[in-house]
Amino acid sequence: MAVDAKRGFYRTPPGWGKRKHKIMKRRVFFVSDRTGITAETLGESLLTQFPGANFRRIHIPFVDNLAAAEVAAARIREAHEQDEVPPLVFSTLTDNAIQHVISASTHNVFDLFGTFIGPLENALGEASTHSVGRMHGIVDVTLYERRLNALNFTLSHDDGLKASDFDEADVIILGVSRCGKTPTCLYLSMHYDLKAANYPLTDDDFDHLGIPKVLLPAKSKLYGLTIVPEQLSRIRRERRAHGRYSTLQQCRAEVQAAEAMFRKEGIRYLDTTTISIEEIAATIVRDMDLHRRDT
Amino acid sequence: MAVDAKRGFYRTPPGWGKRKHKIMKRRVFFVSDRTGITAETLGESLLTQFPGANFRRIHIPFVDNLAAAEVAAARIREAHEQDEVPPLVFSTLTDNAIQHVISASTHNVFDLFGTFIGPLENALGEASTHSVGRMHGIVDVTLYERRLNALNFTLSHDDGLKASDFDEADVIILGVSRCGKTPTCLYLSMHYDLKAANYPLTDDDFDHLGIPKVLLPAKSKLYGLTIVPEQLSRIRRERRAHGRYSTLQQCRAEVQAAEAMFRKEGIRYLDTTTISIEEIAATIVRDMDLHRRDT
Numbered sequence: 001m002a003v004d005a006k007r008g009f010y011r012t013p014p015g016w017g018k019r020k021h022k023i024m025k026r027r028v029f030f031v032s033d034r035t036g037i038t039a040e041t042l043g044e045s046l047l048t049q050f051p052g053a054n055f056r057r058i059h060i061p062f063v064d065n066l067a068a069a070e071v072a073a074a075r076i077r078e079a080h081e082q083d084e085v086p087p088l089v090f091s092t093l094t095d096n097a098i099q100h101v102i103s104a105s106t107h108n109v110f111d112l113f114g115t116f117i118g119p120l121e122n123a124l125g126e127a128s129t130h131s132v133g134r135m136h137g138i139v140d141v142t143l144y145e146r147r148l149n150a151l152n153f154t155l156s157h158d159d160g161l162k163a164s165d166f167d168e169a170d171v172i173i174l175g176v177s178r179c180g181k182t183p184t185c186l187y188l189s190m191h192y193d194l195k196a197a198n199y200p201l202t203d204d205d206f207d208h209l210g211i212p213k214v215l216l217p218a219k220s221k222l223y224g225l226t227i228v229p230e231q232l233s234r235i236r237r238e239r240r241a242h243g244r245y246s247t248l249q250q251c252r253a254e255v256q257a258a259e260a261m262f263r264k265e266g267i268r269y270l271d272t273t274t275i276s277i278e279e280i281a282a283t284i285v286r287d288m289d290l291h292r293r294d295t
Numbered sequence: 296m297a298v299d300a301k302r303g304f305y306r307t308p309p310g311w312g313k314r315k316h317k318i319m320k321r322r323v324f325f326v327s328d329r330t331g332i333t334a335e336t337l338g339e340s341l342l343t344q345f346p347g348a349n350f351r352r353i354h355i356p357f358v359d360n361l362a363a364a365e366v367a368a369a370r371i372r373e374a375h376e377q378d379e380v381p382p383l384v385f386s387t388l389t390d391n392a393i394q395h396v397i398s399a400s401t402h403n404v405f406d407l408f409g410t411f412i413g414p415l416e417n418a419l420g421e422a423s424t425h426s427v428g429r430m431h432g433i434v435d436v437t438l439y440e441r442r443l444n445a446l447n448f449t450l451s452h453d454d455g456l457k458a459s460d461f462d463e464a465d466v467i468i469l470g471v472s473r474c475g476k477t478p479t480c481l482y483l484s485m486h487y488d489l490k491a492a493n494y495p496l497t498d499d500d501f502d503h504l505g506i507p508k509v510l511l512p513a514k515s516k517l518y519g520l521t522i523v524p525e526q527l528s529r530i531r532r533e534r535r536a537h538g539r540y541s542t543l544q545q546c547r548a549e550v551q552a553a554e555a556m557f558r559k560e561g562i563r564y565l566d567t568t569t570i571s572i573e574e575i576a577a578t579i580v581r582d583m584d585l586h587r588r589d590t
Contacts, residue, residue: 026419035577037486038340041333042387046411049389049423061577088418092337094344108418116341116405123383123403124321128344144475145533147572151478158450180439183446186481190572191332238440277442277485282330282356 025056027079027087031072031102033094036061042112043090055088069098073105080106094130147193154189157197158182166197166218171288173198174215174262175225176254177245178235180272180280184225187281194290206257211265223284224262224269229255231273320351322374322382326367326397328389331356337407338385350383364393368400375401389425442488449484452492453477461492461513466583468493469510469557470520471549472540473530475567475575479520482576489585501552506560518579519557519564524550526568 028047030039036059047055058079060072079087089109093099096114103109117128156162157169159182166172171188173181177200185196205212215222229251236246244250262269268287272280284290323342325334331354342350353374355367374382384404388394391409398404412423451457452464454477461467466483468476472495480491500507510517524546531541539545557564563582567575579585 035573037573037577038336041336042407045333045387046408046415049412049425050415050419050421051424052421053419061581086418088415092340108414110411110414112337112407112411113341115410116407117344119403119405120341120345120383123381124345124348126345126347129346130344144572145530148478148530149533151481155450155453155477182450183443183485186446186485190478190481190485235440235443238444277439278330278332282332286356 024083024085025054026085027058027083028055029058029060029072029076029079029087029089031060031063031089031091031093033064033092033098034061036092039090039092039112043110046090046110063093063098063102064095066098066101069093069101073101076102076105096130147190150189150193150195151186153195154185154197157195158185160199163199163214166215166221168195169197169218169221170194170290171196171223171284172215172218172221173225173284174201174211174222174258174267175269176201176227176232176251176258178232178239179225179227180277181225183277184272184280184284187277188284191278191281192285192290194285201254201258201261203254206254206261209264211261211267219265221288222265222267223288224258224267225272225280226255226259226262226269227271228273319378319380320349321380322353322378323350324353324355324367324371324374324382324384326355326358326384326386326388328359328387328393329356331387334385334387334407338405341385341405358388358393358397359390361393361396364388364396368396371397371400391425442485445484445488445490446481448490449480449492452490453480455494458494458509461510461516463490464492464513464516465489465585466491466518466579467510467513467516468520468579469496469506469517469553469562469564471496471522471527471546471553473527473534474520474522475572476520478572479567479575479579482572483579486573486576487580487585489580496549496553496556498549501549501556504559506556506562514560514562516583517560517562518583519553519562520567520575521550521554521557521564522566523568 028043030036030043032039040059058075060075063069063072076087076089086106086108089102089106091099091102091109091111092113093102094113099111099114103111121128153168157165171194173185173196175181181198181200185198188194188196199212199215211219211222229248232251232255233246233248236251240246259269270280270283323338325331325338327334335354353370355370358364358367371382371384381401381403384397384401386394386397386404386406387408388397389408394406394409398406416423448463466489468480468491470476476493476495480493483489483491494507494510506514506517524543527546527550528541528543531546535541554564565575565578
């Protein structure tokens with residue numbers, strides 16, 4: 001314990017958690033030489049392991065030269081001085097000199113990239129380039145076009161807009177209104193480059209037994225989404241507060257009918273209630289044995 | 296050098312790169328207890344540092360119990376035997392016992408998660424939970440609704456479909472047809488939870504000087520995209536092979552007029568020709584000082 005003369009009470013040393021004078025949010029920097037998505041993805045995933053702590057995030061992307069590194073380092077040092085505890089820093093920097101500037105700015109710099117480069121060089125028997133990983137034009141164009149084609153297919157086959165060309169689809173997502181079909185399909189096309197159509201199940205579809213006729217030829221591509229009726233009702237009220245559409249009774253009836261159809265027809269389905277879009281998409285890719293189009 | 300008796304020629308020891316009998320693709324496993332996105336993002340980013348090597352990727356997500364870990368470990372061992380070189384394994388596993396099974400399966404296991412947990416525990420003065428990081432229902436609903444609202448806004452404001460409610464937009468992307476507006480906006484809404492509208496610039500807009508009238512009240516939210524005319528022409532030909540739309544001459548004229556407008560009106564803009572959607576989006580977020588809505 002150290003005495004804080006100015007404030008006149010004891011305070012715990014930096015990094016020990018509870019502080020008497022204020023519940024501080026620990027500052028967390030994500031520093032990267034590109035978009036920062038890698039630093040953020042792994043860093044956030046590590047932080048979820050500490051549910052008791054409070055964090056305040058600062059993103060510093062595109063630190064790809066020494067001048068930018070010095071500016072970032074100054075911000076980190078300033079945060080340390082202001083907060084009286086060292087911030088956490090997650091960095092993904094390919095250039096050693098730039099990483100060095102950041103590492104020198106404080107303790108607690110987690111070098112997410114450099115940590116593995118040495119062992120990888122050993123494993124591959126090859127030196128790394130230490131260059132900012134940017135894809136080249138030609139590769140990019142092909143990738144970009146493939147993604148764009150998948151995305152265009154998905155956009156034009158959203159919400160049953162176009163119930164044809166299903167032979168081109170990689171997967172067709174079925175489910176009641178507002179169960180998560182559209183974001184799931186967009187994620188599948190943008191992240192996995194898959195042509196993902198979706199088809200909304202409505203009362204009309206439940207009147208006759210079995211799957212909608214238009215989907216019969218593509219039966220092997222169907223995947224169902226379902227959701228807890230209470231949450232569906234909540235989500236629907238956001239869109240339309242009144243009327244039968246968002247009542248719990250209506251939501252229950254639709255969800256039951258949809259799940260009954262999935263079971264009767266042997267269509268795999270997933271409850272989206274508590275999982276993220278990323279997880280829904282990854283689960284579908286695994287369950288349907290789909291593969292990213294570029295691998 | 297070791298003699299391969301069966302094949303009757305020398306081969307280099309495992310991991311030394313060139314092999315006489317066959318150019319092998321080194322197998323790379325991404326093993327995770329959730330979607331595998333973190334393992335893949337960092338792993339791929341590390342692999343770009345070794346442009347000389349060839350890789351074959353295998354994704355094993357949802358390894359969240361010991362039985363699944365044993366199955367994954369068996370696949371890794373089998374790959375080692377078949378290829379005669381140890382595969383690379385990138386893992387993000389929160390459970391120590393599960394990680395142990397994977398780590399024991401081969402050398403070259405890069406424990407992207409566990410490597411940093413100990414140092415983070417020290418930095419925070421707190422033990423980690425070692426639980427599979429899954430968001431809870433209530434947080435999820437709010438996040439999900441915010442993302443869905445952003446996405447719905449973006450979808451309804453795609454390609455100038457709806458040129459109103461621009462006061463609600465966080466950003467409005469301007470550019471000629473096929474320069475990358477739609478995927479950029481979708482990425483901004485799905486990843487950053489931003490309401491991103493887009494507005495296509497056509498010959499009509501270039502006839503009178505200045506920005507389209509409908510955009511005037513939202514001028515501070517405008518961001519331009521541009522592209523090299525040769526690539527634009529290539530991309531447009533994919534969509535419509537014939538006619539003026541995809542000719543190099545037309546593409547050149549449109550791109551020149553769009554860039555002239557951006558410069559004259561002081562609208563920031565970005566050339567999308569060689570960069571990925573992720574980078575375009577991150578650059579816009581930085582340039583416009585936008586922030587993810589949840590932070």
